[in-house]
Amino acid sequence: MDKKVKIYSTPTCPFCMMTKKFLKENNIDFEDIDVSTDQAKAQEMVQKSGQMAVPVLDIDGEIIVGFDKEKIRKALGL
Amino acid sequence: MFDLIIIGAGPAGITASVYAARKKMNFLVITKDIGGQAAWSGDIENYTGYQFITGPELTGKFEEHMRKYSIELKENEEVLELKRKDDGVWVKTDKATYQAKTAVIASGKRSRELGVPGELEFKNRGLTYCATCDAPLFAEKDVAVIGGGNSALDATLQLIRIAKHIYLINITSALTGDAIMREKVRESKKVSILNNTRVTAVLGDRMVSGIKIKREDKEETLPVEGVFVEIGLIPNSEFAKELEKNELGEIRVNCRSETNIPGIFAAGDVTEVPAKQIIVAAGEGAKAALSAFRYLAQHK
Numbered sequence: 502m503d504k505k506v507k508i509y510s511t512p513t514c515p516f517c518m519m520t521k522k523f524l525k526e527n528n529i530d531f532e533d534i535d536v537s538t539d540q541a542k543a544q545e546m547v548q549k550s551g552q553m554a555v556p557v558l559d560i561d562g563e564i565i566v567g568f569d570k571e572k573i574r575k576a577l578g579l
Numbered sequence: 580m581f582d583l584i585i586i587g588a589g590p591a592g593i594t595a596s597v598y599a600a601r602k603k604m605n606f607l608v609i610t611k612d613i614g615g616q617a618a619w620s621g622d623i624e625n626y627t628g629y630q631f632i633t634g635p636e637l638t639g640k641f642e643e644h645m646r647k648y649s650i651e652l653k654e655n656e657e658v659l660e661l662k663r664k665d666d667g668v669w670v671k672t673d674k675a676t677y678q679a680k681t682a683v684i685a686s687g688k689r690s691r692e693l694g695v696p697g698e699l700e701f702k703n704r705g706l707t708y709c710a711t712c713d714a715p716l717f718a719e720k721d722v723a724v725i726g727g728g729n730s731a732l733d734a735t736l737q738l739i740r741i742a743k744h745i746y747l748i749n750i751t752s753a754l755t756g757d758a759i760m761r762e763k764v765r766e767s768k769k770v771s772i773l774n775n776t777r778v779t780a781v782l783g784d785r786m787v788s789g790i791k792i793k794r795e796d797k798e799e800t801l802p803v804e805g806v807f808v809e810i811g812l813i814p815n816s817e818f819a820k821e822l823e824k825n826e827l828g829e830i831r832v833n834c835r836s837e838t839n840i841p842g843i844f845a846a847g848d849v850t851e852v853p854a855k856q857i858i859v860a861a862g863e864g865a866k867a868a869l870s871a872f873r874y875l876a877q878h879k
Contacts, residue, residue, distance in 0.1 A: 537715030
């Protein structure tokens with residue numbers, strides 16, 4: 502079953518680019534949320550993750566802060 | 580036993596790996612991350628062959644090049660100790676211990692911390708070391724940038740487009756950094772430059788709500804929601820206790836990338852080689868790997 506993946510990111514953040522590249526390479530579909538242009542979504546990210554740094558991944562409700570390959574692999578069952 | 584252990588996978592470590600692979604050396608790469616500081620860089624316009632490329636793109640290409648060869652790579656692993664013994668070089672990490680005939684240290688640098696109360700507590704809760712990453716989260720907010728050199732000026736210039744007001748907190752009597760950037764910062768009405776000022780604490784509840792600053796023995800509180808720490812870098816050289824270093828902790832090397840201990844070489848930003856540039860680090864990585872190869876040939 503495909504998991505629902507959201508990434509909260511900014512266009513300039515290197516680790517966001519790496520995370521997105523990693524997801525693409527693993528053929529994972531994801532919704533990319535640019536928090537630099539959407540303040541409401543930025544707030545949502547802060548609330549979900551309890552912190553203020555990008556990237557934040559929401560994988561079926563599991564929140565992962567930063568480009569943590571091992572955690573992402575585990576959450577996606579890769 | 581490996582011929583060679585390469586510590587680090589930034590531009591220097593990756594280039595050393597490519598050279599070691601092409602010399603068909605039996606080697607291991609141990610690293611915390613791939614790309615190092617270069618992966619954090621925004622726009623790169625001085626790496627020959629690329630008129631414009633971003634940090635993640637360039638380091639992505641480096642990684643791809645390295646992985647073209649079947650190399651043994653330990654990622655997410657931190658080196659705690661490196662020792663030369665009679666039977667080779669021993670490298671202890673947070674996960675295991677490895678032995679090799681030679682080593683190339685290319686462990687780079689990391690952001691310097693303020694070392695004040697509240698810093699660790701509020702890291703990623705308003706305090707950040709990566710302006711390029713997190714600046715857009717501080718739209719229309721009052722923020723402080725700590726530092727007075729190029730990276731602090733760069734962070735300030737990024738924030739001028741985003742934040743409401745920026746306090747630039749500089750410990751010395753005047754900003755350093757490039758003249759062009761200093762001018763731009765001074766021209767902006769959004770920036771207050773506070774020279775001769777040090778940060779003594781980061782304040783907040785769940786998130787940052789202010790900083791305590793000290794100026795000519797007068798302490799005051801500045802209400803800000805963001806703190807960008809840009810006070811330079813320190814070399815990741817603590818694990819190499821026996822190596823000669825300069826006063827900054829950078830490893831001393833000669834023009835053949837040799838350290839004071841035979842069989843141990845170093846390259847890139849962790850060394851005292853001047854010009855901390857991606858292209859310099861890459862070149863130094865190539866030199867170090869070739870020196871290790873030559874050392875092995877001479878010590879069969």
